[in-house]
Amino acid sequence: MATLSFLYLGTVIALTAILVVAFRKPVYSVMALLVMFFHIAGLFVTLHAEFLAAVQLIVYAGAILVLYLFVVMLLNVKEDDSYQRQVKLGLGLGLLALTQVVYIVSTAGAPEELVREKTAPVAGNTETIGHALYTTYLFPFEVASLILLVAMIGAILLAKKGIMGPDAGPLKESK
Amino acid sequence: MIPLSYYMILSAIVFVTGVVGVLIRRNIIMILLSIELMLNATNINFVAFSYYLDNIAGQVFVFFALTVAAAEVAVGLAIIIALHRGKATVNVAELNLMKW
Amino acid sequence: MKYALIPLLPFAAFIVIGLFGHWIRERAHWIAVPAVAGSFLLSLFTFAEIANGPPIHVTLYSWITSGAFDVSIGFYIDRLTAVMLLLVTIVSGLVHVYTIGYMHGEPGYARFFAYVALFTFSMLMLVMADNFLQLYVFWEAVGLCSYLLIGHWYDRKSACDAATKAFVVNRVGDFGFGLGVMLIFVTFGSLQYDQVFARAILVDSQTINLLKPLGGEWLIGTLTVICLLLFAGAVGKSAQVPLHVWLPDAMEGPTPISALIHAATMVTAGVFLVARLAPLYNLAPAAMDVVAVTGGLTAIFAATIALTQNDIKRVVAYSTVSQLGYMMMACGLGAYTAGIYHLLTHGAFKALLFLCCGSIIIALHHEQDMRRMGGLKDKLPITYWTMVVGSLALSGFPFTAGFFSKDEILVEAWSSGPLGQVLSVVGLLTAFLTAFYSFRLLFVAFHGESRVDPRYREHVNEPSPTMTVPLVILAVLSIVTGYLEIPLFLVPTPPAPGGVAGFSPPLGGDVGTWTMLVASLMGIAGIVAAYIIYVRSPMLPQRLAEKWKQAYALSFNKWYVDELYDRTIVKPTVDLANGLWRKVDVAVIDALVNGVGSATMLWGRTMRLIQSGEVQHYALAMALGAVVILGVYLLF
Numbered sequence: 001m002a003t004l005s006f007l008y009l010g011t012v013i014a015l016t017a018i019l020v021v022a023f024r025k026p027v028y029s030v031m032a033l034l035v036m037f038f039h040i041a042g043l044f045v046t047l048h049a050e051f052l053a054a055v056q057l058i059v060y061a062g063a064i065l066v067l068y069l070f071v072v073m074l075l076n077v078k079e080d081d082s083y084q085r086q087v088k089l090g091l092g093l094g095l096l097a098l099t100q101v102v103y104i105v106s107t108a109g110a111p112e113e114l115v116r117e118k119t120a121p122v123a124g125n126t127e128t129i130g131h132a133l134y135t136t137y138l139f140p141f142e143v144a145s146l147i148l149l150v151a152m153i154g155a156i157l158l159a160k161k162g163i164m165g166p167d168a169g170p171l172k173e174s175k
Numbered sequence: 176m177i178p179l180s181y182y183m184i185l186s187a188i189v190f191v192t193g194v195v196g197v198l199i200r201r202n203i204i205m206i207l208l209s210i211e212l213m214l215n216a217t218n219i220n221f222v223a224f225s226y227y228l229d230n231i232a233g234q235v236f237v238f239f240a241l242t243v244a245a246a247e248v249a250v251g252l253a254i255i256i257a258l259h260r261g262k263a264t265v266n267v268a269e270l271n272l273m274k275w
Numbered sequence: 276m277k278y279a280l281i282p283l284l285p286f287a288a289f290i291v292i293g294l295f296g297h298w299i300r301e302r303a304h305w306i307a308v309p310a311v312a313g314s315f316l317l318s319l320f321t322f323a324e325i326a327n328g329p330p331i332h333v334t335l336y337s338w339i340t341s342g343a344f345d346v347s348i349g350f351y352i353d354r355l356t357a358v359m360l361l362l363v364t365i366v367s368g369l370v371h372v373y374t375i376g377y378m379h380g381e382p383g384y385a386r387f388f389a390y391v392a393l394f395t396f397s398m399l400m401l402v403m404a405d406n407f408l409q410l411y412v413f414w415e416a417v418g419l420c421s422y423l424l425i426g427h428w429y430d431r432k433s434a435c436d437a438a439t440k441a442f443v444v445n446r447v448g449d450f451g452f453g454l455g456v457m458l459i460f461v462t463f464g465s466l467q468y469d470q471v472f473a474r475a476i477l478v479d480s481q482t483i484n485l486l487k488p489l490g491g492e493w494l495i496g497t498l499t500v501i502c503l504l505l506f507a508g509a510v511g512k513s514a515q516v517p518l519h520v521w522l523p524d525a526m527e528g529p530t531p532i533s534a535l536i537h538a539a540t541m542v543t544a545g546v547f548l549v550a551r552l553a554p555l556y557n558l559a560p561a562a563m564d565v566v567a568v569t570g571g572l573t574a575i576f577a578a579t580i581a582l583t584q585n586d587i588k589r590v591v592a593y594s595t596v597s598q599l600g601y602m603m604m605a606c607g608l609g610a611y612t613a614g615i616y617h618l619l620t621h622g623a624f625k626a627l628l629f630l631c632c633g634s635i636i637i638a639l640h641h642e643q644d645m646r647r648m649g650g651l652k653d654k655l656p657i658t659y660w661t662m663v664v665g666s667l668a669l670s671g672f673p674f675t676a677g678f679f680s681k682d683e684i685l686v687e688a689w690s691s692g693p694l695g696q697v698l699s700v701v702g703l704l705t706a707f708l709t710a711f712y713s714f715r716l717l718f719v720a721f722h723g724e725s726r727v728d729p730r731y732r733e734h735v736n737e738p739s740p741t742m743t744v745p746l747v748i749l750a751v752l753s754i755v756t757g758y759l760e761i762p763l764f765l766v767p768t769p770p771a772p773g774g775v776a777g778f779s780p781p782l783g784g785d786v787g788t789w790t791m792l793v794a795s796l797m798g799i800a801g802i803v804a805a806y807i808i809y810v811r812s813p814m815l816p817q818r819l820a821e822k823w824k825q826a827y828a829l830s831f832n833k834w835y836v837d838e839l840y841d842r843t844i845v846k847p848t849v850d851l852a853n854g855l856w857r858k859v860d861v862a863v864i865d866a867l868v869n870g871v872g873s874a875t876m877l878w879g880r881t882m883r884l885i886q887s888g889e890v891q892h893y894a895l896a897m898a899l900g901a902v903v904i905l906g907v908y909l910l911f
Contacts, residue, residue, distance in 0.1 A: 013189060030208070044222055047223060056241070060211075068248070070252075075255070090195050094198075097191050129238065132231045132232070144243070148242060155250050158256070194898055271888030
């Protein structure tokens with residue numbers, strides 16, 4: 001059962017990831033990404049990280065992707081004609097990196113099976129995370145909220161009209 | 176039990192796909208999207224390790240990574256909008272003012 | 276300690292004038308002259324002390340101690356040194372006084388006095404040295420002062436060239452000198468005179484294999500080699516053939532230093548050297564023969580050139596070379612007393628002759644060519660009569676000091692074997708020539724009708740007393756020094772107890788009387804010949820010159836020695852230097868250095884192209900870097 005779900009989820013994740021990069025039209029890529037997010041959430045559930053699955057869906061699929069769609073439509077992005085000149089190089093590098101990682105992983109000796117049986121957790125996942133968040137990781141938590149604040153302000157400022165000066169014209173051509 | 180190395184390889188596949196996407200797409204928005212791919216790959220990795228090492232820290236880290244990803248997307252898209260206002264393009268190759 | 280003051284007073288004058296010359300300017304003589312005068316007085320006291328007592332040996336300061344190499348600064352004052360001290364201080368003092376008038380109003384007045392003071396210091400240290408290294412150091416120092424003073428008017432290219440020539444030619448000789456000093460150390464293990472002389476007899480039979488590096492065998496006595504090497508330095512310093520070429524050119528310098536350095540003191544350092552090292556030379560007869568022959572050759576060679584020169588200073592310069600040849604000849608034949616005797620008398624009358632020339636030059640507004648002189652006899656009486664005295668002394672006219680000293684040399688030469696006899700005949704011939712050209716100079720410059728530039732003809736006046744009084748003093752000395760029994764005084768000059776014999780007493784007897792007569796005859800004949808040719812028949816010189824054109828050309832062009840050196844040595848060296856400059860310095864070294872610069876710029880220009888401005892190129896580079904590092908990590 002577990003292997004089956006992992007097989008399904010893993011395959012779809014990998015496939016949609018490739019599709020995100022491969023699609024010409026941006027909206028198609030965003031859709032593919034959406035599918036991927038869902039399956040990642042599923043993967044999190046199989047790993048007993050339910051809270052994170054929920055958060056993943058809410059934040060990524062619900063907020064970030066929506067933002068992307070907004071911008072895509074705002075800027076009225078047309079279809080990409082072709083890939084960059086360095087497509088062959090990029091693909092080659094990618095393959096090379098992948099082989100390297102596979103090699104590392106296969107020879108590294110990661111913990112295979114857990115020695116002790118996975119007992120049912122003492123508390124629920126959400127409760128565990130919450131507990132850790134508000135005790136051990138309190139400071140990073142506060143910092144994270146600050147990050148969000150800063151990002152919000154930044155985004156507002158940057159996207160305002162007239163950010164390049166009141167009478168800023170289009171960017172000059174580079175030589 | 177599914178061996179941890181499977182999760183790692185899956186994560187690697189997604190990550191490399193994201194890197195390749197950054198390198199070969201001409202559209203700035205697609206580049207940002209590929210960056211999201213990379214972030215997600217690391218998330219998968221963390222959660223897998225958290226499960227296998229029975230340590231909640233992995234999931235907490237994912238929590239924070241998520242936060243930062245959200246912030247980064249917001250700011251990034253704002254920049255793109257500002258850029259688009261200056262030069263009506265989203266082709267990253269045309270944004271080369273920092274040339275020698 | 277008072278012996279140290281003798282050289283230190285002029286040195287102090289040099290320091291003071293050198294540092295404050297800018298503010299002292301025309302008052303520089305107030306510092307220099309008293310310093311030299313003080314030196315002279317101290318030398319007089321020292322002389323009296325030596326005359327009545329043993330030689331003085333003082334060690335002032337331990338200079339270098341390095342293993343077995345132990346050198347100190349010290350003084351060794353014996354009778355030879357004492358007379359040299361007097362010579363140097365007297366002539367230097369008179370030249371200082373003369374300069375007050377000669378260089379009056381010149382911009383480099385203070386600088387001149389500073390350098391002359393430095394020279395006096397160096398020369399005094401040289402004659403008082405007690406070891407070879409000190410001798411060598413001050414040998415070079417006097418050469419340096421000569422360079423500085425010849426090039427006094429440094430805005431004249433001819434002066435700068437002459438100064439460089441003097442220094443370089445001296446250096447050639449000094450190379451041999453330096454080798455000699457090193458060989459002395461290697462052979463004797465010490466550089467002190469007393470130790471070297473004491474051990475000299477022990478080394479008598481040692482030999483050096485000159486062909487050892489080539490695997491051959493050519494044995495020469497070590498002492499002979501040492502003496503020859505040291506003589507090389509003397510050849511340079513005392514302007515013997517073949518290193519005589521610098522002395523005539525050195526006449527570019529002001530006349531006072533021609534008198535001081537190139538007549539009385541510096542050039543005599545070579546003769547002094549041979550005399551000082553008499554114990555060594557006495558043990559190396561082969562070297563002595565070389566010295567004698569060189570001296571004789573120089574004497575007659577220079578005399579032939581002086582016959583035709585038109586520049587009055589050149590005539591006197593070649594005369595100096597010739598007389599130095601006499602001195603060397605005497606020393607080479609073992610007659611050190613005669614050589615030094617002639618050195619002292621020559622110092623007096625040659626300095627006199629130079630200063631008289633200076634007097635003429637100043638009176639005629641810097642005219643040096645005798646063809647534009649004449650009829651000065653009545654206008655410059657003091658100069659004329661003192662010059663007559665000097666010329667008579669130079670010609671060896673009876674009862675002048677020159678007569679006694681030249682005679683001494685010829686007697687000793689005749690009495691010392693077949694080589695000596697040949698050389699004494701050479702000497703007699705040279706005496707004739709010497710008298711001839713000296714009076715040629717006198718007659719042409721002072722007698723006859725005035726050929727002086729019409730602008731100055733009526734305004735020729737005797738110069739100031741600061742210049743004429745030294746002339747008179749030197750004229751008196753030119754006569755008096757013959758009667759001071761100098762040779763006898765010099766005889767007890769053993770350098771070290773139990774050492775090899777140094778000087779020998781003067782000879783007399785029948786040989787002496789005959790030589791006196793013949794030498795006087797030669798001198799008088801020369802004077803008469805000059806009178807006939809230059810006073811009685813003024814057309815004769817021209818006809819003679821045309822009749823013997825080649826001989827005249829040889830003499831006038833200094834036997835083409837300078838041209839020969841120029842073609843064989845100077846030009847190849849200059850060409851080599853130029854070639855090295857162009858091919859090595861510019862093409863290789865500069866190219867290398869500049870190449871580094873251009874390579875850097877080229878690299879920069881190339882690397883600049885990486886900044887394409889495109890983000891994805893940078894991202895690609897980063898990804899590439901990460902993959903490569905990972906790969907390397909995995910492989911190794």
